């Protein structure tokens with residue numbers, strides 16, 4: 166094994182030292198992120214954007230494991246999102262952007278982060294604005310109400326179009342079971358999995374901002390496989406929460 170004296174060590178370190186100096190800002194950012202990921206932020210402190218993203222990423226990566234439990238995952242990312250520092254510059258800038266759009270009459274969404282495993286999005290609704298019932302094929306979803314008030318309803322397929330026949334014939338209709346009906350206020354969370362509550366509809370009572378996380382995120386295939394429904398206003402006779410629905414093209 167070769168031996169190095171102190172002088173040689175210092176000599177060979179100088180160019181490297183200059184390189185380290187140049188890399189310091191990046192190293193500091195990475196170190197901060199790593200510290201946050203190790204849970205070294207003081208307990209109860211809100212999570213800054215980068216720390217939040219890394220914590221969600223660590224949980225979302227588990228979706229590839231055989232023993233991934235979607236409900237447990239949603240519980241964890243709900244807690245992380247509830248603890249997200251909403252005044253963080255990244256979120257504050259997005260909030261300002263969607264608010265400016267709202268003043269111009271453009272109500273839409275703003276992608277905060279899109280990765281292979283998950284996507285975080287900021288949505289803003291105007292008063293009475295509605296998203297009609299739709300499903301999320303193979304996806305989990307978590308929605309946090311950041312401000313305002315919004316009415317959400319979730320459904321499960323009770324009888325699919327293939328299952329629902331009358332006199333042996335398909336009717337082109339299906340039956341949906343309403344599994345939740347909630348008025349969300351600031352701090353409230355709504356979740357859906359690929360197996361439960363996967364269909365939902367939203368209608369804002371006030372100007373409302375939502376932060377949502379979909380895992381995995383929408384891609385071309387999931388977008389194309391999404392189904393949109395039109396439900397009867399009243400439940401079917403003899404039921405309080407089963408609704409007849411047709412698919413919208």
Ligand SMILES: [Fe+2]
Pocket residue numbers: 299301365
């Ligand atoms: Fe949705």
